[in-house]
Amino acid sequence: MSKNPIINALSASAYIIFIVTVMTFVTEPLKNKPDTFFAPITFLSVLTLSVAVMAYLFFYQPILLFIDEKKKEAVELFVKTVGIFATITSIILILLFFGLV
Numbered sequence: 001m002s003k004n005p006i007i008n009a010l011s012a013s014a015y016i017i018f019i020v021t022v023m024t025f026v027t028e029p030l031k032n033k034p035d036t037f038f039a040p041i042t043f044l045s046v047l048t049l050s051v052a053v054m055a056y057l058f059f060y061q062p063i064l065l066f067i068d069e070k071k072k073e074a075v076e077l078f079v080k081t082v083g084i085f086a087t088i089t090s091i092i093l094i095l096l097f098f099g100l101v
Helices: 005-030 038-067 071-097
Strands: none
Touching: 005 038, 005 071, 038 071
């Protein structure tokens, strides 16, 4: 991904928003129908895809830096990315708690 932790964290948030939006529109016509055999398959497939995407967004550049023996930069990039993502998540939770979204 990027060596910019803000871009990485925003990309993770954008991916989550995209997945939730797609799932909301896809499942809307299925609300009154019972779950089938494919519901857990779909859930596990989306979960696996999401884990892979998040691993790429959070770990790819830090691992490259670590391999290049830039361990301090690798840890710093990872911690900053997680910190910014945690801040974004906290803001969303606060907005939800106060009923602003």
